[in-house]
Amino acid sequence: MTDASVPENVAPPPAEVEDVELYHAHSWLTKYVFCQDAKVIAIQYAGTAISVGILALVLSWVIRLQLAFPGAIPFIDANVYYQSMTMHGMIMVVYMLTAIFLGGFGNYLIPLMIGARDMVFPYVNMLSYWVYLLATLVLVASYFFPGGPTGAGWTLYPPQSILTGTPGFEWGIVMMLVSLILFIVGFTMGGLNYVVTVLQGRTRGMTLMRMPLTVWGIFAAAVMALLAFPGLFVACVMLLLDRTLGTSFFMPSIVEFGERKDYVGGSPILFQHLFWFFGHPEVYIVALPAFGIVSDLISVHARKNIFGYKMMVWAIVAIGVLSMVVWGHHMYVSGMDPWFGFFFAVTTLAIAVPTALKVYNWVLTLWHADIHFTTPMLFALGFLVTFVNGGITGLYLGNVIVDVPLSATLFVVAHFHMVMGIAPVLVIFGAIYHWYPKITGRMMDERLGKIHFWITFLGAYAIFFPMHYLGVMGVPRRFYELGETAFVPNSATALNIFITVTALVVGFAQTIFFYNLFKSLKYGAPSGPNPWRAASLEWQTPETPPGHGNWGKHLPVVYRWAYAYSVPGAPEDYLPQNAPPLKGEHSP
Amino acid sequence: MSVMGLFFVFIASIALIWLVRQGVTQSPWLEEGEVAQYRGARGVAPPPAAKVGLAVFLAVAGCLFSLLMAAFFMRSDAPDWRMPPPPAILWLNTALLAASSLALQMALNGARRADMARVRSGLTIAAVAAGLFLIGQLWAWRELLAEGFFAASNVANAFFFLLTGAHALHLIGGLVALARTIDKVRIAPRLTEALTTSVELCAIYWHFLLFVWLLLFAALIGWADGLGAICRRALS
Numbered sequence: 130m131t132d133a134s135v136p137e138n139v140a141p142p143p144a145e146v147e148d149v150e151l152y153h154a155h156s157w158l159t160k161y162v163f164c165q166d167a168k169v170i171a172i173q174y175a176g177t178a179i180s181v182g183i184l185a186l187v188l189s190w191v192i193r194l195q196l197a198f199p200g201a202i203p204f205i206d207a208n209v210y211y212q213s214m215t216m217h218g219m220i221m222v223v224y225m226l227t228a229i230f231l232g233g234f235g236n237y238l239i240p241l242m243i244g245a246r247d248m249v250f251p252y253v254n255m256l257s258y259w260v261y262l263l264a265t266l267v268l269v270a271s272y273f274f275p276g277g278p279t280g281a282g283w284t285l286y287p288p289q290s291i292l293t294g295t296p297g298f299e300w301g302i303v304m305m306l307v308s309l310i311l312f313i314v315g316f317t318m319g320g321l322n323y324v325v326t327v328l329q330g331r332t333r334g335m336t337l338m339r340m341p342l343t344v345w346g347i348f349a350a351a352v353m354a355l356l357a358f359p360g361l362f363v364a365c366v367m368l369l370l371d372r373t374l375g376t377s378f379f380m381p382s383i384v385e386f387g388e389r390k391d392y393v394g395g396s397p398i399l400f401q402h403l404f405w406f407f408g409h410p411e412v413y414i415v416a417l418p419a420f421g422i423v424s425d426l427i428s429v430h431a432r433k434n435i436f437g438y439k440m441m442v443w444a445i446v447a448i449g450v451l452s453m454v455v456w457g458h459h460m461y462v463s464g465m466d467p468w469f470g471f472f473f474a475v476t477t478l479a480i481a482v483p484t485a486l487k488v489y490n491w492v493l494t495l496w497h498a499d500i501h502f503t504t505p506m507l508f509a510l511g512f513l514v515t516f517v518n519g520g521i522t523g524l525y526l527g528n529v530i531v532d533v534p535l536s537a538t539l540f541v542v543a544h545f546h547m548v549m550g551i552a553p554v555l556v557i558f559g560a561i562y563h564w565y566p567k568i569t570g571r572m573m574d575e576r577l578g579k580i581h582f583w584i585t586f587l588g589a590y591a592i593f594f595p596m597h598y599l600g601v602m603g604v605p606r607r608f609y610e611l612g613e614t615a616f617v618p619n620s621a622t623a624l625n626i627f628i629t630v631t632a633l634v635v636g637f638a639q640t641i642f643f644y645n646l647f648k649s650l651k652y653g654a655p656s657g658p659n660p661w662r663a664a665s666l667e668w669q670t671p672e673t674p675p676g677h678g679n680w681g682k683h684l685p686v687v688y689r690w691a692y693a694y695s696v697p698g699a700p701e702d703y704l705p706q707n708a709p710p711l712k713g714e715h716s717p
Numbered sequence: 718m719s720v721m722g723l724f725f726v727f728i729a730s731i732a733l734i735w736l737v738r739q740g741v742t743q744s745p746w747l748e749e750g751e752v753a754q755y756r757g758a759r760g761v762a763p764p765p766a767a768k769v770g771l772a773v774f775l776a777v778a779g780c781l782f783s784l785l786m787a788a789f790f791m792r793s794d795a796p797d798w799r800m801p802p803p804p805a806i807l808w809l810n811t812a813l814l815a816a817s818s819l820a821l822q823m824a825l826n827g828a829r830r831a832d833m834a835r836v837r838s839g840l841t842i843a844a845v846a847a848g849l850f851l852i853g854q855l856w857a858w859r860e861l862l863a864e865g866f867f868a869a870s871n872v873a874n875a876f877f878f879l880l881t882g883a884h885a886l887h888l889i890g891g892l893v894a895l896a897r898t899i900d901k902v903r904i905a906p907r908l909t910e911a912l913t914t915s916v917e918l919c920a921i922y923w924h925f926l927l928f929v930w931l932l933l934f935a936a937l938i939g940w941a942d943g944l945g946a947i948c949r950r951a952l953s
Contacts, residue, residue: 249766317777324773329766337736338745355773356728357783364790376868376875379794394797394872399788406784408719429837439744447734450729690745710750 163259165251168675170258172568174232177258178225183264185220186636188213189304195624197629198609207341207609208296211280214607216268216281219305222411223312224265226553229240230262231316231354234560235323235347237568241667242344244332244707246678246686257322260315267309274300281305282607284404287379287397287570289373293386306369313358313365320358322534325349332666334687337459338442339706341691343441346421349449350414356453357414358408368400391666398463405456413452413547419556420487423509423690425561427491429496429663430506432702434692437490444483451480463533470529477527481520488517499695504578505688508559511586512552519548522597537607540600543593553588558585558642565646570673571653572666577645581638588635595624664703665691720790724783728776771918775925782929785883789936791875800873801866801940810853811934817846818927821920828913836908840899845874847892852949854885880933886927891922912939 152513164170195205207212223443236254240247269277273660279297289295291302298403327340327348340348367378370472371392379400380392381669428435435441457473489511500506522544528530535541558581602607611617659668671681685707693704700710792798824839855861857880868875905912 143882178728196731248768321773325766327771328769329763334751338741338743355777356780359777359784362781363784370875370879374868378875391869396792396795396835399791402791403788434746438746442741445929453725515823518844528793688751689749
């Protein structure tokens with residue numbers, strides 16, 4: 130460490146920003162509503178996502194009530210059941226998980242973690258949120274149109290999705306497609322921002338390999354989303370044309386209620402290709418930010434540097450690349466060429482390698498660590514367990530020969546809820562408990578947090594673990610009513626009732642979380658700038674919550690990676706990324 | 718889907734080369750202190766954020782058009798596929814779009830030599846030619862419709878409208894940006910670096926759209942049938 134000054138021929142990002150370059154809010158409206166500050170946009174995104182998420186949670190109760198007590202609730206008929214199923218799936222996957230991870234955590238954390246003052250295109254960022262809000266409003270509005278929302282299933286497969294007989298044929302399907310198109314337009318604006326900010330906005334000294342894994346996860350997910358969402362976009366536009374103009378992109382010649390439709394020669398399989406070309410990367414668009422956040426939670430709360438940082442980054446990139454070539458495993462039952470099935474099975478199983486590598490690294494980070502069982506840590510550990518569980522059933526289903534008999538059963542429902550439902554939601558909770566002090570300046574209640582964790586974690590297991598058994602028994606998914614099905618034993622009904630009751634209890638128990646969230650806003654203990662003694666940059670802001678422009682007059686300068694914990698000889702057991710180098714410093 | 722395969726190999730190789738050059742093979746725990754001490758000092762200023770943003774957007778738009786082409790080839794396999802006769806005006810339109818792209822390149826060259834007159838004329842010619850291209854495309858649509866090639870009557874017609882329409886919408890978006898650039902150039906007393914960047918972004922986008930149009934055009938007039946056959950053989 131001889132000379133810490135920057136050589137003249139390097140062009141570092143400016144350490145100071147002219148005041149005019151920053152966005153300034155001039156009125157209440159531009160400060161809290163039409164705001165271009167990424168931190169406000171993040172909270173708007175997260176708030177909207179959580180609100181529709183609650184709607185989707187209630188819809189899951191409708192599904193569960195029907196499955197456990199068929200016909201007992203008068204307003205749940207077949208139409209309502211299918212509409213609830215469709216909306217639950219679509220909202221949770223697209224409007225909740227994607228939006229909260231990229232729009233919520235991405236907007237809040239990227240600028241703070243890389244030492245930027247804001248996103249590089251703040252205006253486009255604001256526009257992205259408002260288009261997203263419009264998309265959710267269009268989606269929810271389909272409840273108030275004749276026929277209600279579409280009941281085509283979240284995959285919207287033609288031909289059934291646009292034929293009469295499917296609930297929401299009149300308006301629901303059109304509004305769903307329009308809403309998705311809007312969502313993708315809005316998301317593309319946001320996604321461009323996240324990617325370009327990571328590429329361009331890093332402060333002096335923040336090399337790619339010094340970024341926290343949270344930023345890596347969100348960055349990789351944003352790149353994937355930008356390349357995958359066009360698939361859904363094309364599928365939606367073409368399906369919309371089939372529905373409104375009568376083109377035959379996807380619609381084959383078909384007779385409906387004895388009447389021959391004008392469609393001819395269309396290919397439903399083409400829709401499936403386009404849909405899953407988006408649909409599979411979507412799983413990792415949700416999972417990669419979760420992976421990144423969990424890495425940071427574990428490292429901070431175990432006071433240890435993340436094991437194998439370099440491997441973790443490479444694994445993120447490898448998962449991102451591989452996930453673009455596995456979409457066919459969602460179509461094993463579509464009658465594809467066996468060689469195709471073989472190809473997709475191989476790529477699918479290959480993803481297990483970088484994923485398992487990440488799991489081992491998390492476990493090895495915990496090995497001999499100074500583990501603090503704080504609420505965020507509990508949620509991170511809960512994620513590890515559910516993710517491994519859901520991942521392993523994924524290996525079963527990745528094999529064509531196992532998938533074909535299990536494909537239409539509750540086994541698949543159990544698998545994908547474990548791996549991309551429960552696991553990411555646990556991360557979202559953990560992340561909220563972790564970053565709440567930075568966002569509000571107050572701590573959330575630990576005791577309530579732990580109660581919330583145990584109910585959610587054990588409850589989610591009680592809901593989804595038995596579903597594996599139901600699936601192996603052959604209980605079909607998507608069915609409104611089992612009726613007199615010879616191969617389904619009576620014990621299945623008992624299990625179904627148990628799952629439903631648990632789902633209701635766990636769902637209601639989330640009020641503990643919301644109570645904690647709002648109560649702590651006013652009555653939480655003041656947290657100070659860095660309650661978890663974390664090394665990454667977002668905890669080193671001069672103000673908490675971070676003020677306008679994040680960093681005061683001078684941008685931080687970064688001297689090391691984000692995982693300098695338990696450093697020998699350091700004044701505390703960690704070294705912030707922006708602390709000047711110690712004499713003879715060497716990380717563990 | 719082989720179209721997508723090619724596209725992804727292209728994007729992935731760019732991304733991987735970039736990642737390696739950015740030092741993803743370095744071990745961050747061994748690299749403490751100022752970056753410049755262990756990273757070879759490079760005197761290149763980073764590109765403006767807008768340019769990087771455009772590059773990322775072109776990747777997204779490229780993905781969109783690749784998917785449309787993939788769908789085009791997969792669907793063209795069906796026995797009901799009847800390609801409409803391409804309207805002759807498409808040739809004129811192609812020339813107009815090429816002229817537009819060329820004019821923007823002239824404007825960019827002018828901007829680099831601080832030749833304000835050349836920038837102004839280049840931008841104006843480009844805008845007019847692009848506008849004429851759009852009118853020409855509308856004319857081609859009208860011609861097809863007049864001859865009874867409706868979107869609903871055969872899917873090949875629908876693909877014609879979908880591909881040209883998607884391309885035209887991208888060009889309209891570009892025209893908005895171009896109009897703003899023209900306006901900025903009009904009131905500016907002299908060229909600034911920001912103005913040169915604006916002109917450059919327009920030029921890059923126009924070249925991209927010309928490239929996409931040439932591919933679409935080849936597919937629409939049937940020159941890409943051979944490629945389609947190869948794709949289908951690779952698929953089945």
